Amino acid sequence: MPLSIGLTVNGVRRDVALDDPRVTLLDLLRERLHLTGTKKGCDRGQCGACTVLVDGRRINSCLALAISHDGADIVTIEGLARGGELHPVQAAFIAHDGLQCGFCTPGQIMSAVGLIDEGQAGCDPERIREGMSGNLCRCGAYTGITEAVLDATQSLAATNQRRSA
Amino acid sequence: MKHFDYVRPATIAAAVEAAAAPGAAYLASGTNLLDLMKGNIARPERLVDITRLPGLDRIERLPDGGLRIGALVRNADLAHDPDFAKSYPAVAEALLSGASAQLRNAATVGGNLLQRTRCSYFYDPASACNKRAPGSGCDARGGENRLHAVLGWSEACIATHPSDFCVPLVALDAVVEIEGRNGRREISLDALHRLPGDTPERDNALEPGDLIVAVRLPANARQFAGHARYLKVRERTSYAFAIVSAAANLRIEQGAIVEARLALGGVAAKPWRARSAEATLVGAAPGATTFRRAADAALADAKPSGDNLFKIELARRILVRALSLAALGTPARVPALPASPFSAVAGALQNA
Numbered sequence A: 001m002p003l004s005i006g007l008t009v010n011g012v013r014r015d016v017a018l019d020d021p022r023v024t025l026l027d028l029l030r031e032r033l034h035l036t037g038t039k040k041g042c043d044r045g046q047c048g049a050c051t052v053l054v055d056g057r058r059i060n061s062c063l064a065l066a067i068s069h070d071g072a073d074i075v076t077i078e079g080l081a082r083g084g085e086l087h088p089v090q091a092a093f094i095a096h097d098g099l100q101c102g103f104c105t106p107g108q109i110m111s112a113v114g115l116i117d118e119g120q121a122g123c124d125p126e127r128i129r130e131g132m133s134g135n136l137c138r139c140g141a142y143t144g145i146t147e148a149v150l151d152a153t154q155s156l157a158a159t160n161q162r163r164s165a
Numbered sequence B: 001m002k003h004f005d006y007v008r009p010a011t012i013a014a015a016v017e018a019a020a021a022p023g024a025a026y027l028a029s030g031t032n033l034l035d036l037m038k039g040n041i042a043r044p045e046r047l048v049d050i051t052r053l054p055g056l057d058r059i060e061r062l063p064d065g066g067l068r069i070g071a072l073v074r075n076a077d078l079a080h081d082p083d084f085a086k087s088y089p090a091v092a093e094a095l096l097s098g099a100s101a102q103l104r105n106a107a108t109v110g111g112n113l114l115q116r117t118r119c120s121y122f123y124d125p126a127s128a129c130n131k132r133a134p135g136s137g138c139d140a141r142g143g144e145n146r147l148h149a150v151l152g153w154s155e156a157c158i159a160t161h162p163s164d165f166c167v168p169l170v171a172l173d174a175v176v177e178i179e180g181r182n183g184r185r186e187i188s189l190d191a192l193h194r195l196p197g198d199t200p201e202r203d204n205a206l207e208p209g210d211l212i213v214a215v216r217l218p219a220n221a222r223q224f225a226g227h228a229r230y231l232k233v234r235e236r237t238s239y240a241f242a243i244v245s246a247a248a249n250l251r252i253e254q255g256a257i258v259e260a261r262l263a264l265g266g267v268a269a270k271p272w273r274a275r276s277a278e279a280t281l282v283g284a285a286p287g288a289t290t291f292r293r294a295a296d297a298a299l300a301d302a303k304p305s306g307d308n309l310f311k312i313e314l315a316r317r318i319l320v321r322a323l324s325l326a327a328l329g330t331p332a333r334v335p336a337l338p339a340s341p342f343s344a345v346a347g348a349l350q351n352a
Helices: A025-032 A088-095 A105-118 A125-131 A142-164 B012-019 B033-038 B075-080 B082-087 B089-096 B101-106 B109-114 B166-171 B219-224 B275-281 B288-298 B310-328
Strands: A003-009 A012-018 A051-054 A057-060 A073-075 B005-007 B024-027 B046-049 B059-061 B067-070 B175-180 B183-188 B211-217 B228-233 B244-253 B256-265
Touching: A012 A025, A025 A051, A051 A105, A057 A105, A057 B101, A088 A105, A088 A142, A105 A125, A105 A142, A105 B101, A125 A142, B012 B024, B012 B046, B012 B175, B012 B211, B075 B082, B075 B089, B075 B101, B075 B109, B082 B089, B089 B166, B089 B228, B089 B244, B109 B211, B166 B228, B166 B244, B166 B256, B219 B244, B219 B256, B228 B310, B244 B310, B256 B275, B256 B288, B256 B310, B275 B288, B288 B310
Parallel strands: A003 A073, B005 B046, B024 B046
Antiparallel strands: A003 A012, A051 A057, A051 A073, B059 B067, B067 B211, B175 B183, B175 B211, B228 B244, B244 B256
16 A cells, blocks of 8 residues: 655655555655755664654654655755855864764754754753763764854844844 | 555554554654664564554643653653753653663653663574563673673663653652553553563563553652652763662651652562661661661662672662752752763762
């Protein structure tokens, strides 16, 4: 039985015919929609490389069945930059050397975008580290990652303040 | 992953009917189930997706002062609900000490209760495991078992229940609402999870088709809000299961404990309510001697199931520490490192 789902991915409506209910959201993004920025690390919810935003919330796309997310709004790393201008979190990761090999970086950045939007960590480095603990970095770029998230939190807060002023 | 049929019923009644068939399993967020399916540990024939069922995602204050939490409320939403975190701080702290932010954003209340053990022999299809394959034996007994159970275990199974959330819930007399083939019923959370005995393949008291629809906290559970903590020792500070954990909820009046609600995690196949320890605290003044006596009572029946004798003393000490911190008063906000014994709180007995 063909199973059809509709998703909004990075602002674009995508209709996908699934031939198998076992397809995860991660495999759908990478193998069917060719959005390979989202990485497959452990594929078991332990490393965070597959983190995307679903309806505004960061989740592990490897532990989500695509069929169960019919109608969802998905944002991946490919959807962050605006017309060639990097998202503030992307820019902060470069400015603070928040990466080395780069494999975990899309997941780190999507997780950081989710963390900042959740508003629980603020500018407390301990709360940022705790809030980012679902993203492993085997190069050990954690110091730069924490600095980048802290910097991006501050720059996004300043932008929002200017907009509301 | 084995192939399965996927159905998404529109009503609770249709879901119960669809899931009562042999080989069927409920799918909520799937953070544990999909992991088990990828490892060939769970092999359902049919997944019954309950994520679109109406009315199961609400947190409701009840007229009698209790609280009703829908089974599909996400762990993160519950932990960050301001009224919930203020009224049941040990539960919020336990939730935030579990898994990662991504998993808490997805995982549901009902799914948290029904997650399977993380015993590595249960997770390895090449190992003997009475829980996964009844009658096959238990490779954990002679294997790497320093993290296994010290209470309520049997020769057949020494696995532990991994939930943090369930530990303060069982201390606070939470009740589980279940919809089944014969209608609605409710049981205490303490009666939901089973000890292994000779049938470790049965984790809980649910029958085929049974669907957890809500968890309720009784009205008196919020009376402990001023003195409530959850503490959890892990092998790393964040994103790890408990080696041992403890929930301590106290009601203190005029310098004396008038009521206590205690439970331990990571020590048994179920969240372990410590009623005998609670009884020793009533009428006593908070203090190291009182708390040590309570901890001795809580672990009185403990025995190692392998290389884990250390967990018994560790559990005593973490319960003493949780009680000491609870007696000092609930912090205004969940600490930056939730439930961590490494949180520096002034006056805490760091080496209790």
